[in-house]
Amino acid sequence: MAGVSTATVSRALSGPAQLRAGTLARVTKAVQQTGYRPNIAARTLRAGRAMLALVVVPDIANPFFSDVLRGIEDTLSRQGYGLLIGNLDNGRAKEAKIVDVVRAGQVDGVLLLNGRVPRGGNQSLLQAGVPLVAICEAVAGATFPQVDVHNREAARAAVAHLAALGHRRLAYVGGPPRNVLEQERQAGFREGLKAAGLDPAQACFLPGDFTFTAGTAAATSLLALQPRPTAVFAANDEMAIGLLRTARRAGLDVPGRLSVVGFDGIEFTDYVEPTLTTFRQPRRELGQHGAALLLRAMLGEAIPPNEARLRLPAALLVRDSTGPAPKEEPA
Amino acid sequence: MAGVSTATVSRALSGPAQLRAGTLARVTKAVQQTGYRPNIAARTLRAGRAMLALVVVPDIANPFFSDVLRGIEDTLSRQGYGLLIGNLDNGRAKEAKIVDVVRAGQVDGVLLLNGRVPRGGNQSLLQAGVPLVAICEAVAGATFPQVDVHNREAARAAVAHLAALGHRRLAYVGGPPRNVLEQERQAGFREGLKAAGLDPAQACFLPGDFTFTAGTAAATSLLALQPRPTAVFAANDEMAIGLLRTARRAGLDVPGRLSVVGFDGIEFTDYVEPTLTTFRQPRRELGQHGAALLLRAMLGEAIPPNEARLRLPAALLVRDSTGPAPKEEPA
């Protein structure tokens, strides 16, 4: 091309410091003119690194993840790493595909946002030989780094907020039973009741799955209860919004006769009527911290135990969907 | 391993029909037992195909795209193709990265959801030598296949709907000026006014950028107008929702004193108060059709011109945010 070997071109692109200034300049110019781009497949094959991380999300349609992804991408791209998104569509069927991609050497590390280690056939991702980091949803018993918020404490704080407003009959709308967020938030809800001198056995627990429709269904159950709870904590915002809307359509004043608290702090909670009291998770920061840990692990560093468990704060946003408990009880 | 050459293993995995049943069985068993997975980088390098398509989205945070992505993934994965997501974060800065990925041979084709052909430095994606297909947002003057909805006709229908309800003073909240959806929808809005015997020059045009906040700002402008329009068509749902909420907070009854129409039909439109009249785009189908065309092109087929421009219907969903024009005009 411009008088050098392919080895020199390779060095010009990967470690310019190794070359004499003149040589580097000539190569750079030739690269510019020809528009040469190194073939990534060949590089990956030879170097044994793909410069790519896989992000496993339970559901790409959930707006909660978009900011998390942005935080991840920020951090990875700063170090020259790309990002591959693996979407599970809220099921386990696609886990095998995830494991395949990793075992085929396509990525150097995996960021799990789905609360469990994907399995494919008889292989677990743990055996794939790449570093793992979990964020948002912690994986029980994991030995790899994890970053999330204090879900349990936040749920306790939700109950404290409602109890301070005078509410005594509370309801809880849950996520999928085996989901770690559901487990932590429900546990926190129960602890909060006890702390407020209330009996968890007297509370009402409604099933859900983190969707709008689950919130709608929960509202219908709730409206039929006698006596009706005066406050409800939903394990995420979508369900809280579905519930809010259905309760109001049925003529129930929120927060006049029913207070509602959600979880996550998606942007949408500020556009419903009334605006939703919820916990804001620091989404972008969750992504950034998780990606930073993964980068360190991908570069071969062992993450010391005291840095392997990061918990970021979840802030309570008191808005219009919570208010004082009604004085007169509904019949 | 189990008595055969690597060539035979390769054939067992890619074209099982070429082998004798016994041989195939032995290889399959060995693959099972060892958990062997072919290295994708090596395969890509040798075969010259990555079995991967790149999907370029303007903003992954926009919930509009999640169903589109699902449709794309459905269709691609059925043919063994994977999907790489390239997020532009609503800017042009990341376009160069897109071009690089393609020129580095990492993907076999590109699906553009961003309404323009990405450019990087002095290179356009058009010169990258892989097939392109645009969906959702058409690319002006493109010679590659495109799939979208009849944006202009839908916008006309929005005006017709409002005119039939007696509205004479209409406002329009737009997207970014250079966005093709904005251009088509605004053009349709103007045509609709003329068709209803109204003068576009008398209508009110408010700027926007497809975000909630733009809708909020537009509402503020709108409320200050004298005389105030009685109906507004926003170029997408987010802006319509931001506008709706701000107008109501300011005490304006919707649809009593102001009717609002959005565009896209995101799930959220059914959870605001009042529910939003909007156009539903067949999101999943847009993705499926686009991916199907791209698959054909990636397999080397030339798409005949009469199949290269697909337009799917956008259905008007009449909900609670539109109603008869107020009888008495506000002062």
Place this chain on the structure above:
DNA sequence: CTGAAAGCGCTTACAG
């Protein structure tokens, strides 16, 4: 500081 050469792990004509 630079080049010649080996080799990453596959696939696929080419023989047989």
Place this chain on the structure above:
DNA sequence: CTGAAAGCGCTTACAG
């Protein structure tokens, strides 16, 4: 129907 062999396009010890 199966194997031996070449080669995809890089990177990186190894020399010099």
